[in-house]
Amino acid sequence: MDRECCWYRDVIEQADCPNISEGEEELLILKHQRLTEKCCDCPVFIESLARLHDSANPLATILSEVLSENCRQKNQIQSLVSFLDSKTLEIRFLHELGSILQSSVDLDEVLSVALTAITAGKGFGMNRAFLLLCDREEGVLKGYIGIGPRNMEEASQVWDEIIQNDMDLQTLAQNFRLNKLSSERAKFQDVLEQLTIPLTDKNHIVIKALDGKRPIMVEGAYQRTDVPSELSRLLGVETFLLLPLVSRNRCIGIIIADNCITHRSITEEDMRSLETFGFPVAFAIERASLYDKLHVELNRVTEAGRKLKEQQELIVRMENMALVGRITSSIAHSVRNPLMVIGGFARSMLKNSPVSDPKRSFIESIVAETRQLEGVLDEILNYSDSLYPTRDFWDVNQLIEGALRDTADIMKSLGYATGYTPGHAMLPVYIDFKQLSYCLRTVLQNDINGTGSDRSIAISSQSGENCVILRIEDHSRHTSQIELDHLLIPFSESRDLGTGLGLALCKTMLEKQGIPFVAQAGLIEGILYTITLPTCKEEQP
Amino acid sequence: MSRLLVVDDEANIRLLYAEELKDEGYEVVTAASSAEASEKLQGCTFDLAILDIKLKNESGIELLQRLVKERHDMPVILCSAFSCYKDDFSAWLADGYVVKSGDLTELKQEIARVLAKKALKARG
Numbered sequence: 001m002d003r004e005c006c007w008y009r010d011v012i013e014q015a016d017c018p019n020i021s022e023g024e025e026e027l028l029i030l031k032h033q034r035l036t037e038k039c040c041d042c043p044v045f046i047e048s049l050a051r052l053h054d055s056a057n058p059l060a061t062i063l064s065e066v067l068s069e070n071c072r073q074k075n076q077i078q079s080l081v082s083f084l085d086s087k088t089l090e091i092r093f094l095h096e097l098g099s100i101l102q103s104s105v106d107l108d109e110v111l112s113v114a115l116t117a118i119t120a121g122k123g124f125g126m127n128r129a130f131l132l133l134c135d136r137e138e139g140v141l142k143g144y145i146g147i148g149p150r151n152m153e154e155a156s157q158v159w160d161e162i163i164q165n166d167m168d169l170q171t172l173a174q175n176f177r178l179n180k181l182s183s184e185r186a187k188f189q190d191v192l193e194q195l196t197i198p199l200t201d202k203n204h205i206v207i208k209a210l211d212g213k214r215p216i217m218v219e220g221a222y223q224r225t226d227v228p229s230e231l232s233r234l235l236g237v238e239t240f241l242l243l244p245l246v247s248r249n250r251c252i253g254i255i256i257a258d259n260c261i262t263h264r265s266i267t268e269e270d271m272r273s274l275e276t277f278g279f280p281v282a283f284a285i286e287r288a289s290l291y292d293k294l295h296v297e298l299n300r301v302t303e304a305g306r307k308l309k310e311q312q313e314l315i316v317r318m319e320n321m322a323l324v325g326r327i328t329s330s331i332a333h334s335v336r337n338p339l340m341v342i343g344g345f346a347r348s349m350l351k352n353s354p355v356s357d358p359k360r361s362f363i364e365s366i367v368a369e370t371r372q373l374e375g376v377l378d379e380i381l382n383y384s385d386s387l388y389p390t391r392d393f394w395d396v397n398q399l400i401e402g403a404l405r406d407t408a409d410i411m412k413s414l415g416y417a418t419g420y421t422p423g424h425a426m427l428p429v430y431i432d433f434k435q436l437s438y439c440l441r442t443v444l445q446n447d448i449n450g451t452g453s454d455r456s457i458a459i460s461s462q463s464g465e466n467c468v469i470l471r472i473e474d475h476s477r478h479t480s481q482i483e484l485d486h487l488l489i490p491f492s493e494s495r496d497l498g499t500g501l502g503l504a505l506c507k508t509m510l511e512k513q514g515i516p517f518v519a520q521a522g523l524i525e526g527i528l529y530t531i532t533l534p535t536c537k538e539e540q541p
Numbered sequence: 542m543s544r545l546l547v548v549d550d551e552a553n554i555r556l557l558y559a560e561e562l563k564d565e566g567y568e569v570v571t572a573a574s575s576a577e578a579s580e581k582l583q584g585c586t587f588d589l590a591i592l593d594i595k596l597k598n599e600s601g602i603e604l605l606q607r608l609v610k611e612r613h614d615m616p617v618i619l620c621s622a623f624s625c626y627k628d629d630f631s632a633w634l635a636d637g638y639v640v641k642s643g644d645l646t647e648l649k650q651e652i653a654r655v656l657a658k659k660a661l662k663a664r665g
Contacts, residue, residue, distance in 0.1 A: 333595060336622040336641055341553040343643015348560055370643045378640075381624065 005048045007039045017042070040067050040074075090273055093117075093169070097277065100170050101284035105291040112177035113169070114281040115147040118257055120172055121162065124274055126241075126257040126266075127155070130188070132195055132206070133253040133285075141206065141254065143195030146188030147176070148260070155261045194234055195256075204228060209242035210251045215275050216242040217266060241266050243274050245282035252286050328381050336377055343370030382438060382505055389432035389513050396429055396461050396468050396533065397422050403440035404459070410445060416455050416476065418444065423462035429533035432513055436533075439506040439517075443472055443529055446502050454525065466536055472529040481521045488519060543588040543656055544568045548578045548604065549620075550596050554641075558591065561645050562652070575599035575607075587615055589656060591648070594621040594632075602631050609634050616655045620648060 006016040010031050014020065019038040020027050027034040039045045049067070052060040100113050111131060118129040128148030132141045149155035167175065176184075185192070201207050205227045209216040218224065219239045221232040232238075240258035244251055257274065259266065346366040353360050400420050411418055444457060455476040462469050479487075488507045503519065510517040510531065518530040545567045547558045555571040562569045570587070572578040574597055578590075590608060594601035605617050618637035619626065626632045636658070637651040 333622050337551050337554060340622075340641045340643045341551070341557055344554075344557040344561065344645060347643060347645070348557070348564075351564075367643070374642055374644075378624075 005042075005044045007035060007042070007045050007048070018044075036070070040070055094277060094280070096169055098280045100173065101280050104284065105288050107285065107288035107292055108181060109173070109177055110281070110284045110288045111145055112181060113173040114255075114285070115145065116173040116176050117169060117277065117281075118255065118274070119147050120169060121159070124257075124270065124277070125264075126270075127259040127261045127264075129255055129257040130191065130195060131253060131255055132197070134199065134210075134251060136199075139199050141195075141197045141199060141210065143188075143192030144253070145181075145185055146192060147180075147184050150187065152261055191234060194230070204231075206231070206242055206254060206256070210244050210254050213244050213246045213249075213251060215244065215271050215278070217268075217271055218242060236260060237263075239263075239266055241271060241274065243278050245278055245285060247279075247282040247286040250286075252282055252289070255281075331377070331380070336374070339370055339373055339377070343367060343374065346370060379502070379505060389435055389509070391430055391432050391513060393428035393430055394433045394436075396426050396470070399429075399431075399433060399436055400440065400459055400461065400470070403437050403444065406437070407441050407444045411457075414455075416444075416457060418457045419459070421458070421460040423460070423468070426461060426463050426468050427535040429468050429535055430537055431515070431533055432509075435509045435513070436515075439509060439531070440472075442502040442506050443474075446477070464532065466534060468533045468535060470529075470531040470533065472531070473524055473526065474529070475524070475526040477527055479521055479527065484519050484521045484527065488517075542566060542568050544570065544586065545652070546578060546581060546587040546590040547571045548573075548575065548590065548596065548601070549593040550574060551593075554593070557645075561649075565649055565652075567652070575601075575604040578604060582612065587612075588659065589652060590615060590617045591620050591652070592617060592635075594619060594623065594626055602626070605634055606631070616659050618648070618651055618655060 006012045009016075011029050012034075014025070014028065017028075017034070017038060019042055020034070027038060049060065049064065052063070097113065097117050101110060104110050104113070115129050115131065118124050118126050126148075128146070130146045131144050133144045134140075135142050149158055162172070197204050197206055199207065199210075202211065203226070205216065205218060205224075208226070217239070218227055218241070221227045221235070221238050221240065222229075235256070235258060237258045237260045240256055243255040243257065245253045245255065255274075255278070257266075343366070346363050350360065350363045350367055353363060400422075404418055404420060407418075457475070458471075458473045460471045460473075462471075487503045489504055507517045514534065516530075516532045520528045520530070545562060547555055547562070547569055549555050549558070549571070550573055552573070555573065559569045559571055570581055570585075572581050576598065578592075590612075592601040592604055596604070601619060601621070605619065608615060608617055616636040617634075618639060619632055619635045620639045620641055622641045624640045626638070632638060636655045639648045639651050642648075
């Protein structure tokens with residue numbers, strides 16, 4: 001061996017060894033380590049070894065073999081280290097991915113993370129991916145979302161952007177979710193619509209992958225008989241990967257991934273990595289879907305609870321109403337019958353008593369008081385009726401014509417002329433017919449004294465937005481707006497009870513049905529009443 | 542002279558109706574219950590029946606339904622303290638409906654109207 005070579009020296013200088021680079025200065029003094037790591041590859045050492053061979057030294061052959069084996073093992077270790085490094089990176093990536101997926105129950109967020117991970121350079125670096133989800137109710141596997149560029153130009157733009165921004169996976173996914181989720185869906189809408197495969201189509205390559213619960217690498221798609229030509233044409237690539245998403249042994253969907261832009265081959269290694277990645281993604285998608293369903297069910301239960309509460313309140317109200325009904329019914333029988341007998345006999349006596357009878361005024365008082373009490377009784381009974389309206393759809397013309405017919409005789413006897421102008425194409429109105437009919441009769445016959453010379457009441461109807469508007473123009477009765485407003489408040493009328501509750505009762509009844517009732521004095525000659533009747537249930541409070 | 546059957550469980554009301562309607566020139570027969578009304582209807586003809594709705598045992602509405610079947614030529618006027626029965630379909634079988642009042646004018650008008658209608662119908 002050449003003694004000029006540095007290999008036998010304990011300590012060397014930096015200039016002595018061409019293989020020791022900056023940062024490896026410690027090897028200058030560590031002879032053993034330097035020998036195993038650097039000298040074997042050193043050309044000076046190899047030259048020295050050759051000279052040893054030339055000198056026919058028997059150790060030269062043994063030494064060569066030992067060195068050769070050492071090199072082989074070194075390379076092997078290097079390769080393993082490199083493999084371990086790549087696996088470490090993959091595990092780190094999967095860990096990051098798992099952390100993000102575990103913390104999310106939002107389906108869109110999960111999908112954004114999953115699809116970003118497949119296509120991002122920091123992830124699996126695939127060019128494009130489609131997610132198809134199983135719809136068990138419809139019995140199909142349906143395209144849900146796609147991600148990736150559609151052409152080289154778009155690809156360059158997107159990848160440049162990613163390189164410039166240097167974002168981590170979570171930021172990339174968030175960015176995708178906020179800015180691109182909808183646009184990517186729209187961009188691949190045509191493809192997604194065609195990616196609907198019946199789950200019963202067991203010969204379809206996608207369903208095979210799904211049922212087999214194992215990924216399938218499809219190569220030479222155009223030539224393969226088990227790949228439908230429409231799928232190959234739709235994807236436009238020869239090679240793609242089918243990655244079923246399996247959660248709790250249930251297939252929830254599949255990912256189709258390819259390199260449609262770069263045409264980089266998909267390795268067995270890629271496939272295995274993606275398979276590992278598929279499990280947390282599938283679990284997260286299922287969990288997010290279940291969470292969505294849970295949310296819907298929770299809303300439904302909350303809504304049901306609210307309705308139940310309303311129903312309970314309604315039942316309590318109805319019980320109260322029933323009690324009111326029983327009380328008023330009892331009043332009707334207990335009070336009206338004796339009242340009728342008293343009033344009836346008083347009238348009978350009055351009829352038969354001579355004008356000169358000094359007791360005649362007493363009898364007249366009895367007749368008047370009983371009449372007034374009957375009026376009060378009527379209004380109380382009507383008020384109790386108004387507490388619980390029963391609404392349905394009714395024809396407006398039928399309502400108005402009925403009210404006019406019912407009041408025709410009395411209006412005629414009082415010298416009033418009434419008329420009705422119906423509107424065109426009016427929808428049925430959602431009202432309590434009986435109460436509305438009562439209100440119209442009351443408005444027509446109300447006891448505001450008629451003073452005008454024009455003793456006419458004109459009713460007209462017209463269609464509005466989700467309503468029919470009734471206008472009742474009473475040209476004969478005159479009052480101020482203040483007095484009119486006063487008449488619309490129950491029991492605030494200063495006059496004796498039984499003579500002024502009618503309009504207030506109308507307003508109360510209508511308000512309980514959510515129907516606006518407006519009475520205006522001074523707008524026209526007389527009083528203008530406007531009643532807005534709803535044409536749909538939604539308008540009800 | 543038209544014969545009227547008045548059915549009401551209140552004695553004073555029966556008396557009031559009888560007095561007032563006799564004054565109007567009608568022959569009035571009264572009954573306190575549907576059972577008594579059935580007895581009085583046996584073998585007799587009436588031009589009109591005036592029924593209260595709230596009766597003991599059988600209600601006026603049930604009696605009305607029976608009368609429509611058995612005495613379809615005899616008109617019936619329902620006279621009640623309750624205005625709500627006016628909207629009850631079963632009450633629509635009656636020829637008239639009057640809410641009870643000390644002022645019998647409405648009842649008298651209704652009787653006259655129904656009898657006139659019956660007479661017109663009889664004349665064909």
